[in-house]
Structure formats: structure tokens, C-alpha cells
Amino acid sequence: MTTYRDAGVDIQAGEALVERIKPLVRSTFTSGVLADIGAFGAFFAPDFSCFRQPVLVASVDGVGTKLKVAFLMNRHDTVGQDLVNHCVNDIAVCGAQPLFFLDYLATGRLRPEVAEEIIQGFVEACKANGCALIGGETAEMPDFYAPEEYDLAGMIVGIVEREAILDGRHVTDGDVLIGLPSTGLHTNGYSLARKVLLSHFSVHDRPALLGGASVGEALLAVHRSYLQPIRALIDAACVHAFVHVTGGGIPGNTVRVVPKGLRFEVDYTAWERPPIFRLIQELGQVPEDDMRRTFNLGIGLIAIVPADRKAEAMACLEALGEHPVEIGKIVTA
Amino acid sequence: MTTYRDAGVDIQAGEALVERIKPLVRSTFTSGVLADIGAFGAFFAPDFSCFRQPVLVASVDGVGTKLKVAFLMNRHDTVGQDLVNHCVNDIAVCGAQPLFFLDYLATGRLRPEVAEEIIQGFVEACKANGCALIGGETAEMPDFYAPEEYDLAGMIVGIVEREAILDGRHVTDGDVLIGLPSTGLHTNGYSLARKVLLSHFSVHDRPALLGGASVGEALLAVHRSYLQPIRALIDAACVHAFVHVTGGGIPGNTVRVVPKGLRFEVDYTAWERPPIFRLIQELGQVPEDDMRRTFNLGIGLIAIVPADRKAEAMACLEALGEHPVEIGKIVTA
Structure with a gap:
């Protein structure tokens, strides 16, 4: 080296x-x-x-x-x-x-x-x-x-x-899932995305749905860092666990921090799915379940917070200029 | 991950x-x-x-x-x-x-x-x-x-x-360079070695010079760990610095730990060069200087030891079953 x-x-x-x-x-x-x-x-x-x-x-x-x-x-x-x-x-x-x-x-x-x-x-x-x-x-x-x-x-x-150390052991029944927006695909799902998009477009094409961005620009959007909001929630003692939504999507990653005897529910209508994911799904006729297990679908980080700290967590995130969305909860299995 | x-x-x-x-x-x-x-x-x-x-x-x-x-x-x-x-x-x-x-x-x-x-x-x-x-x-x-x-x-x-921390700052005039044998090319020089050897042989050929080993076996010889002799010399307080001989060969790596005002001398006849290197040099008509700057030539680690601790260092290494060779010294530039 x-x-x-x-x-x-x-x-x-x-x-x-x-x-x-x-x-x-x-x-x-x-x-x-x-x-x-x-x-x-x-x-x-x-x-x-x-x-x-x-x-x-x-x-x-x-x-x-x-x-x-x-x-x-x-x-x-x-x-x-x-x-x-x-x-x-x-x-x-x-x-x-x-x-x-x-x-x-x-x-x-x-x-x-x-x-x-x-x-x-x-x-x-x-x-x-x-x-x-x-x-x-x-x-x-x-x-x-x-x-x-x-x-x-x-x-x-x-x-x-x-x-x-945060590893999901504190996650409990009734905890709320708060999602933070991703900037795009981050670093997952590119084999499928390229297959679908680049068989219809060149990277320089600007499909109307992308609102001015080229396909290449949308695909290259930088995987953002969540360090600042993560540290803020930890400092405010507002969080039981975090999920970094990477390969496997929301279900594949959230399961990593949910203890036995519990499960998670996500309301996929709770946030607006960014256009790049809608474009991929429509053009590729990709089944919804495949979309969910391949892409972050617009949520790059999930904070799992105690129900009674939800308001505080949301306020803490909004104070940083973040746009948190309540997307689900932890329930008994 | x-x-x-x-x-x-x-x-x-x-x-x-x-x-x-x-x-x-x-x-x-x-x-x-x-x-x-x-x-x-x-x-x-x-x-x-x-x-x-x-x-x-x-x-x-x-x-x-x-x-x-x-x-x-x-x-x-x-x-x-x-x-x-x-x-x-x-x-x-x-x-x-x-x-x-x-x-x-x-x-x-x-x-x-x-x-x-x-x-x-x-x-x-x-x-x-x-x-x-x-x-x-x-x-x-x-x-x-x-x-x-x-x-x-x-x-x-x-x-x-x-x-x-060992970083060469203790290296001084008169220090002795003790080499430890490599097991082969380790992980350097494979582009040149492959170009030369595989234009004359298949990996399964067994040229006489390799004494029974196939070309592929000789080339795959495992890059050895020197952790044990390194720790032994450190524990015996017998060493001023070490050189891991990788890309750049003995000259390219030894220079990293020699302070300003000093230089090193190596006697390349002090040890027997392993057959794989002789085979590469002969078949490829590789100039000696290129050999020295590309390959370890049979010395994978150099310990730079104070002159008055040389005997102790050699004995310490031999007690581990190592075959140390005095290959050079540090002199004023």
C-alpha cells in the first residue's frame, strides 16, 4: 500500500x-x-x-x-x-x-x-x-x-x-419508522436500472418525467451521507436504531435490526416516490415487489424511534433542514 | 457491507x-x-x-x-x-x-x-x-x-x-541490512513474469531449472508472512527498521526508511538468487537493473539492525528456523 x-x-x-x-x-x-x-x-x-x-x-x-x-x-x-x-x-x-x-x-x-x-x-x-x-x-x-x-x-x-452501539436490541413494539429522503438510487439497483433505462434512452436524454435532468445525471446523483441527522438523533437520545437502506431495499435492511418476536410495517404510500423510480418501474414493467427489494424508492435512511419521542425526533430533523416522513411502525409478530 | x-x-x-x-x-x-x-x-x-x-x-x-x-x-x-x-x-x-x-x-x-x-x-x-x-x-x-x-x-x-512506531528515524550510519528469504515473487512483478514465462511455457510445464515445480506452482508460491521474525527482533530490541520488499524491489522500498544524509549499499551477490528469477532474467533478457526494481530477487524482508546487535539478531532469527543473510549496510551519503 x-x-x-x-x-x-x-x-x-x-x-x-x-x-x-x-x-x-x-x-x-x-x-x-x-x-x-x-x-x-x-x-x-x-x-x-x-x-x-x-x-x-x-x-x-x-x-x-x-x-x-x-x-x-x-x-x-x-x-x-x-x-x-x-x-x-x-x-x-x-x-x-x-x-x-x-x-x-x-x-x-x-x-x-x-x-x-x-x-x-x-x-x-x-x-x-x-x-x-x-x-x-x-x-x-x-x-x-x-x-x-x-x-x-x-x-x-x-x-x-x-x-x-446501536444494533436493534432496543427496538420495541410501537416504535415509529421515520424515513429520510434519498437523493436517488444511491449505490443500489444499477444493474436493473441500467438495463431498463439504457435500452430506452441514452444517458444524455432528458425524459419529461425527470424534470430537466438527463438520465445520466439522475443516475449519478450522489449517495448522500446521513451522518449529521444520525448524530443529532443520537445526541437527543431519540432513537432505538437506524437502517441504512442499501441492497435489499427497505424490507431487506430493516429486518436486520428488528428483534425476534417483532416485525415492521411500512406504508409505501406515505411518501412520494421520486420520478426516477417511477420511470424504471413503468418502462421496465417491474413488479412492485421487485422494486421494493431492489431500490430504496426514495427513502435512504430509517430512524426507529420510541413512539413518545416521535415529535421530538421529527422536530430535531426538521431543524437540520431534513424532510422526515413517518413511514411505518414496529408491531408484534 | x-x-x-x-x-x-x-x-x-x-x-x-x-x-x-x-x-x-x-x-x-x-x-x-x-x-x-x-x-x-x-x-x-x-x-x-x-x-x-x-x-x-x-x-x-x-x-x-x-x-x-x-x-x-x-x-x-x-x-x-x-x-x-x-x-x-x-x-x-x-x-x-x-x-x-x-x-x-x-x-x-x-x-x-x-x-x-x-x-x-x-x-x-x-x-x-x-x-x-x-x-x-x-x-x-x-x-x-x-x-x-x-x-x-x-x-x-x-x-x-x-x-x-518503526519508521526509519533510528536508522544510522553503520547499521547492517539483514535479509530474510522470500518464498517466490510474493505479489510483485507478475506482469513481467507472466509475459516472459508464459510466452515460453504453459503453467503446467516443469522447466528443469525449477527443480520439479511447474511454472504455475512456482508463480503461485504464497507471499509469506514475516510477523513472527519481525516481532522477535522487536522484542529483543535488535532492530532500527524493517523493509517489506514489494513493488519497486529492494532499492524502491529500502529508500523509504533511510533518513536524509544516509544511503544504503546492497551486495546482490550475498545470497543465491532463486531459480524462478534466473529463469525470468535469462528467457526475457531482462536487464539487471529492471530485475532489481521489479522483483524481490529472493529477499522479502530486510531488518536494519545496529552493527553491535548483528550477531544477536542473526541468532534470534536462526532460533526461529529462519535463514538470515547479511546483504548490505547503511553508510553516509
């Missing part, structure tokens, strides 16, 4: 790229980063002083076939944001605060200008989430990837007080 | 695979793993009690085009070991002890039997290094990867006492 601290990316990336990205990457450094030391690994000293029993929370993810849309659009500054935000959400819903992120970029032929755009995406999202970009690996693998293509993976580590 | 704790790999991997790998993955769990909690991230509680200023050390890496040899041999239980050991070495040379590992596996079409072999490799190497395999992501991306192919990335996190 190469640490971004000293060398930027792998040797073959060339001096020019390294010099260009160095200040970018450095701009993500938080107080935990031990800069200017070491050579083979990247160092991070968390501030453990505010934890009695600190627990590390880790997650690894990819962007999946959303990358194909980036290739078609020749736009590479958003996919890094998708990946960081996806990783941040996955550990934030456990109650953790992000500490640092590392990336893996594999490509057929490294184009420094594309690599720089990708890293700009990582940097932007890392800064927005207070997460340091401390290292990465850039691999040129001409026999694996098409010359203009690449794959990305990201790994995040965060920290949580042991007693503050 | 999916945590191996609860689900094994991604939903589409199928129940059968999940059930098969669950006990395998669990066998890597160390006391830090918080099992049976959480859903979106993986939890690890390091034992901080023996650290005054604990620092986390992270690294991410891939296997590179060595994977192509695994595809040709249809053998998938070694590449996971390569990846874990590469990651372990990268943080061990910083003075860190490994805590946990996460993997990313991307493939054109998930074949459960192949995925299981790969994960067996992760498991075997994680166990051997006392490192818990706590999570991973399995992505099926048919438009990115050939149906029978895959790419792998791994991320490791370890821990080190801040004052015990």
Missing part, C-alpha cells in the same frame, strides 16, 4: 499526479492523523480520552455498476463521494463516528486526470464527514479491466462507546 | 455459501471481536490496557495480476493468503500487531465453490497471524469482470504503542 501522506498513489501513477493530489488529500487530515511518519502503513491515533470502552467499527464497500454510468458520462468526481458516504452511513447507523478511510482503485490503464477526479470525490466526502483519507492502493491491471474502466473499493474505520 | 459475523457474504451469494463459510470465518475470531451484535458494520474492541498511547495502523492492498496465474491453474485457496500476508507485513514493519482484516471480492459471476476457496485462504492466513476476519463485501459485476475472473482487495488494521 501507499500512504497518501508521503507518496500519494502508487509509483506508476507518476510524479505529476502525486504532486497534484498531495494538498487535496492533506486537506482531509484530522487531528488523529500522524503525518510525516512511517512508510508502509498509515497511522491514526484516535482520541480515546472521551471513551470508557472504545469499540472500533469497520466496513468495506464498493460502488458496483453505478461506475458504468460514470464511464458513459465521463464524469469521475462523484463516485468517490458515493463510496465514502456509503461507508460512513454503514458505520454511523451502528452509532459510530468515522475516523479514517482508505481506498482501492484498480484500472486497466491509469489516466492521471481521471484518478485525480476520483480522488477529489473521496476528498470532498471525507472532509464533509470529518473523516481522514489516510491511504490507498492504485493498481494498474491491463488484463483485468478495460483501458478506460476501473473498479473502486473503500474501507472505513470508526469508533463508538461500547454501551452506545 | 456484510459482516461475516451474521451473514457471511452478500445476499446473492446464496444461503449454501453463507452456511459453509460461517464456521470457517468464526475460527479466525480473536477476543477483540464483538460477535452477535450489529448489522451494518463489524465491531472490534482492542485491548488497550497494555498501551499508553495506542496508535492504529492501517493498510489496503490487492493481489494484482498474480490472480491471472490462479485463474490459469484454477486454484483459488492461495491468493487470499497472499493478500492477508502482504497486508500483515505492511503494518508489522511499522511495529504494529494485526487486529482485524476485511476483504473485497468482485467478480463477473459468483461461483460459490470458488468464493469458498478464496475465503479459506483468508481464513488460513488470518488464523496464522492472529488476525480476525470480521467482514467483507462480495460484488457481482458481470459487465466489469470476465465470468470466471475476480479481483480482490484487503484492508488491515493493527495497533502499536506510539513510541514503538
Whole structure:
């Protein structure tokens, strides 16, 4: 691995790229980063002083076939944001605060200008989430990837007080499901979405239903971070659990935090489904159940809150400029 | 991401695979793993009690085009070991002890039997290094990867006492370079090695120079872990720095830990170069300098030790069954 601290990316990336990205990457450094030391690994000293029993929370993810849309659009500054935000959400819903992120970029032929755009995406999202970009690996693998293509993976580590871990154990009968809007498909369902949409449109077409956006723009909408609303609800002690709605949709992910003996009910008419999902369903004649198990359908995060804290939770979220919607509840099975 | 704790790999991997790998993955769990909690991230509680200023050390890496040899041999239980050991070495040379590992596996079409072999490799190497395999992501991306192919990335996190970080600052004039043998190419130089060897041989050929091994077997030799000798030298306070010899060879990596005002000298005749490297050089008419900057040439780890501790360091390594060789020294620039 190469640490971004000293060398930027792998040797073959060339001096020019390294010099260009160095200040970018450095701009993500938080107080935990031990800069200017070491050579083979990247160092991070968390501030453990505010934890009695600190627990590390880790997650690894990819962007999946959303990358194909980036290739078609020749736009590479958003996919890094998708990946960081996806990783941040996955550990934030456990109650953790992000500490640092590392990336893996594999490509057929490294184009420094594309690599720089990708890293700009990582940097932007890392800064927005207070997460340091401390290292990465850039691999040129001409026999694996098409010359203009690449794959990305990201790994995040965060920290949580042991007693503050959120894993669904507090979820109880009568809890309310509050949904927060997604910005689009986030990073799931792209195989189906591409199959349906790109057999009817090019990425540059602007179907009326999308209100001015091109198909490619709508598909590339950045997977948002929910770190701020998650932290606000935790700080207000208003929440029993969170659900990050990714592959498997609302049902596939909510089930992960519902204890035995309970189940969840969702009213799918409680919010307006964004146009991109209606377009996919109509054009592809996709059965409603497949839609629900493939896409977030406009809800990217669910907060499961005690019934008697619902009003407070809604107010807390609205104060942040969020648009929370009550979408369901927990009931006995 | 999916945590191996609860689900094994991604939903589409199928129940059968999940059930098969669950006990395998669990066998890597160390006391830090918080099992049976959480859903979106993986939890690890390091034992901080023996650290005054604990620092986390992270690294991410891939296997590179060595994977192509695994595809040709249809053998998938070694590449996971390569990846874990590469990651372990990268943080061990910083003075860190490994805590946990996460993997990313991307493939054109998930074949459960192949995925299981790969994960067996992760498991075997994680166990051997006392490192818990706590999570991973399995992505099926048919438009990115050939149906029978895959790419792998791994991320490791370890821990080190801040004052015990090894980064070359203690390296001084007169220090001795002690090399430890590699097991083969480890994970570097495979593009050149494949180009040369596979234009003369199939992976199943057994050239006399390899002493019975096939070309494929020699190329797939597992990147070994140096954790044990590294820890032994650290515990004996016999070492100023370590060099993990990866891409860039001995010169490209040793330079990372040599302070300004000093340089290193290596006697390339001090050890016998393993046959695989001689075969590549002869068949490919590869210039000596390219050999040195591409391959480890038989030395996978270098310990930089004070001159007056050399005998003790050699004895310490030999007691472990290692075959250390004095290969050079640090001199003023």
C-alpha cells in the first residue's frame, strides 16, 4: 500500500499526479492523523480520552455498476463521494463516528486526470464527514479491466462507546419508522436500472418525467451521507436504531435490526416516490415487489424511534433542514 | 457491507455459501471481536490496557495480476493468503500487531465453490497471524469482470504503542541490512513474469531449472508472512527498521526508511538468487537493473539492525528456523 501522506498513489501513477493530489488529500487530515511518519502503513491515533470502552467499527464497500454510468458520462468526481458516504452511513447507523478511510482503485490503464477526479470525490466526502483519507492502493491491471474502466473499493474505520452501539436490541413494539429522503438510487439497483433505462434512452436524454435532468445525471446523483441527522438523533437520545437502506431495499435492511418476536410495517404510500423510480418501474414493467427489494424508492435512511419521542425526533430533523416522513411502525409478530 | 459475523457474504451469494463459510470465518475470531451484535458494520474492541498511547495502523492492498496465474491453474485457496500476508507485513514493519482484516471480492459471476476457496485462504492466513476476519463485501459485476475472473482487495488494521512506531528515524550510519528469504515473487512483478514465462511455457510445464515445480506452482508460491521474525527482533530490541520488499524491489522500498544524509549499499551477490528469477532474467533478457526494481530477487524482508546487535539478531532469527543473510549496510551519503 501507499500512504497518501508521503507518496500519494502508487509509483506508476507518476510524479505529476502525486504532486497534484498531495494538498487535496492533506486537506482531509484530522487531528488523529500522524503525518510525516512511517512508510508502509498509515497511522491514526484516535482520541480515546472521551471513551470508557472504545469499540472500533469497520466496513468495506464498493460502488458496483453505478461506475458504468460514470464511464458513459465521463464524469469521475462523484463516485468517490458515493463510496465514502456509503461507508460512513454503514458505520454511523451502528452509532459510530468515522475516523479514517482508505481506498482501492484498480484500472486497466491509469489516466492521471481521471484518478485525480476520483480522488477529489473521496476528498470532498471525507472532509464533509470529518473523516481522514489516510491511504490507498492504485493498481494498474491491463488484463483485468478495460483501458478506460476501473473498479473502486473503500474501507472505513470508526469508533463508538461500547454501551452506545446501536444494533436493534432496543427496538420495541410501537416504535415509529421515520424515513429520510434519498437523493436517488444511491449505490443500489444499477444493474436493473441500467438495463431498463439504457435500452430506452441514452444517458444524455432528458425524459419529461425527470424534470430537466438527463438520465445520466439522475443516475449519478450522489449517495448522500446521513451522518449529521444520525448524530443529532443520537445526541437527543431519540432513537432505538437506524437502517441504512442499501441492497435489499427497505424490507431487506430493516429486518436486520428488528428483534425476534417483532416485525415492521411500512406504508409505501406515505411518501412520494421520486420520478426516477417511477420511470424504471413503468418502462421496465417491474413488479412492485421487485422494486421494493431492489431500490430504496426514495427513502435512504430509517430512524426507529420510541413512539413518545416521535415529535421530538421529527422536530430535531426538521431543524437540520431534513424532510422526515413517518413511514411505518414496529408491531408484534 | 456484510459482516461475516451474521451473514457471511452478500445476499446473492446464496444461503449454501453463507452456511459453509460461517464456521470457517468464526475460527479466525480473536477476543477483540464483538460477535452477535450489529448489522451494518463489524465491531472490534482492542485491548488497550497494555498501551499508553495506542496508535492504529492501517493498510489496503490487492493481489494484482498474480490472480491471472490462479485463474490459469484454477486454484483459488492461495491468493487470499497472499493478500492477508502482504497486508500483515505492511503494518508489522511499522511495529504494529494485526487486529482485524476485511476483504473485497468482485467478480463477473459468483461461483460459490470458488468464493469458498478464496475465503479459506483468508481464513488460513488470518488464523496464522492472529488476525480476525470480521467482514467483507462480495460484488457481482458481470459487465466489469470476465465470468470466471475476480479481483480482490484487503484492508488491515493493527495497533502499536506510539513510541514503538518503526519508521526509519533510528536508522544510522553503520547499521547492517539483514535479509530474510522470500518464498517466490510474493505479489510483485507478475506482469513481467507472466509475459516472459508464459510466452515460453504453459503453467503446467516443469522447466528443469525449477527443480520439479511447474511454472504455475512456482508463480503461485504464497507471499509469506514475516510477523513472527519481525516481532522477535522487536522484542529483543535488535532492530532500527524493517523493509517489506514489494513493488519497486529492494532499492524502491529500502529508500523509504533511510533518513536524509544516509544511503544504503546492497551486495546482490550475498545470497543465491532463486531459480524462478534466473529463469525470468535469462528467457526475457531482462536487464539487471529492471530485475532489481521489479522483483524481490529472493529477499522479502530486510531488518536494519545496529552493527553491535548483528550477531544477536542473526541468532534470534536462526532460533526461529529462519535463514538470515547479511546483504548490505547503511553508510553516509
